Amino acid sequence: MEDNLTLLQRIYDPQTFRQQGHALIDQLATYFESAQSPAASQVFPAQEPLSSYAFWQAEFDAPLRNDPAAFFDDVIQQSVKPHYPSYMGHQVAVTAPAAALAGLLSSVLNQGMALYEMGMVSVPLERLVIELLAKRIGYSANSGGILTSGGTLANLTALLAARALKAPAAVWTEGNQERLAIMVSEEAHYCVDRAARIMGLGNAGIIKLPTDERFKMRTDLLEPYLDAAKAQGLHVIAVIGSCCSTSTGSHDNLEAIADFAERHNIWFHADGAHGGAAVFSQQYRHLLQGIERADSVVMDFHKMLMIPALATGLVFKRNEDSFRTFQQRAEYLWNNTEADWYNLGKRTFECTKYMMSLKIATVLRLYGEAAFAAAVDQTYDLGQKFAKILAKRPNFELAMEPECNIVCFRVIKPGVSDLNAFNLELRQRVLEKGNFYLVQTTLRGVVYLRVSLMNPLTTEKELEMLLDELESFSIQRVFA
Ligand SMILES: Cc1ncc(COP(=O)(O)O)c(C=O)c1O
Structure with a gap:
C-alpha cells in the first residue's frame, strides 16, 4: 500500500506533468485539426442522460488509470464540439486556442484574486482589461469595474449597486424598508428576474415591459408603467436594457431608456452579456448607441469574444459606484474600508476567483483588439x-x-x-x-x-x- 507522501509526490511529479501535458496538447491539436477538416461532422454526440451517466459510472468504477489520455479522449469524443463549423447552438465562445493555454497557466498558478497579494499579475491585468472595455463603451477615465463569474452574477452585482445608490433606505444595514422594483423587458434573460428575486423584490417588484414586433422593449410604455408602479407604492430603483436579448438577439433602444432613467433618477443598467461585444466593432457599434449613458454595463468575454468560460466584464460609469455593492469588512483579508482598486474582493461577489484577465490579455497581446x-x-x-x-x-x-x-x-x-x-x-x-x-x-x-x-x-x-x-x-x- 502506497503511503501518503509517496502518493502526493507522484501527484506533483514534474516529469509526469510534462509527458501528460504534451499528450493532451497533441490530443487537442488533433481536435482543432478535425474541426477544420472538410469532413468535420458529429458536432453533437447525441446520448440520453442515463446512458451517459452509466458510461461515466463504469469509468468511475474501473481500476485506476496511470495515464489520463484515454479518459480525456472519451471526454472530447462525447462533448459537443463548438469548434466545428456546424456548431450553431447556445451562446458559448468558440475558444481561441491561445486563451485556452492561458487557462492552463491560470489553473496551475491558481492565484486567489480576492486581494492584490494573491493576484499580483492578474489584478493589474484585470484593471487594464476593464479600462479598455470602458473606453470602447465610451466611458470616461472616471469609470471602473471588475471581472466576474458570468453575466448572471454580474447582473446581480450591478443591481446590488443600483439598490445601494437608489433605494431610499440603506438596505445593506437596515434590510428592505420599502417595496423596491426594477423595470425590464419581457424578453430579458431570466437571470435578471432571478437577481431581482434574490434581492427580495418578489413578483410585484419585477415590472416586465412588453416588446414590439421586433421583440424590443416598448419604451413608450416606460412612463405609464412607472406611474402605475408608483400608484402601487413601489419604488423603482433600476431599468435594464437588453443589448441584445437572448432569444432573438434584439437590441433595446438604449437612448430612450437612458432618457427615461435620467428623468426619474433611476439606475440604468445595460445587459450586454452577448451583444455588448459589439463595442469592439466599428461596423456594429451602432446597435449599442446609448450604452455609454448606462450607469453599469455587463459584457461576457466568454460569449462573443473567444474566451473560455467564465469571464464577464462589469463596468460602472463612475468607478466609486463599484465599491457600493458590498460594504463589508474582512479583517483577515484587508484591514481598511478604503476604495483600493487592487483588493478586488471588496467589489466582487467571489472571494476566490480564477485569473480571468489572463486569457483575455493573452488574446490581446497576441492579436490585438482586432x-x-x-x-x-x-x-x-x-x-x-x-x-x-x-x-x-x-x-x-x-x-x-x-x-x-x-x-x-x-x-x-x-x-x-x-x-x-x-x-x-x-x-x-x-x-x-x-x-x-x-x-x-x-x-x-x-x-x-x-x-x-x-x-x-x-x-x-x-x-x-x-x-x-x-x-x-x-x-x-x-x-x-
Ligand atoms: C442577455 C444575457 N444576459 C445574461 C446572460 C447570462 O450570462 P451567463 O451565462 O454568463 O451567466 C445571458 C446568457 O445567455 C444573456 O444572453
Missing part, C-alpha cells in the same frame, strides 16, 4: 447572410430580420397542422443525426429553430447544408 472586432464582424455578418439564404428558400420562414448572429426561423410545410410540433421534431432528428447543433425557442406561442452563429469559421456552406438537411427530413416525414 481579434475581438473580427469575431463580432464575422459572426454578425453571417447572421445577415443566413437571413438572405432563408429568404430564397420557400420552405423556410424567418421570425424577424436578425440584428446580429442570433437567427430564429422555422420550416413551413403545407398540410402540416401543428407546425410547432413539426419543427420540434425536425430539430430532434437533426440532433439525433448529430451533424449540426441548433437550438429552439418559442416566440408568442410559435416554435422557432434558433441558431447563434458563434463560430467565426462557420460559412454559408454549412448554413446551406443545415437547410438541406432540414428540408430532406421535412420531405421524408409522412403525415397520417
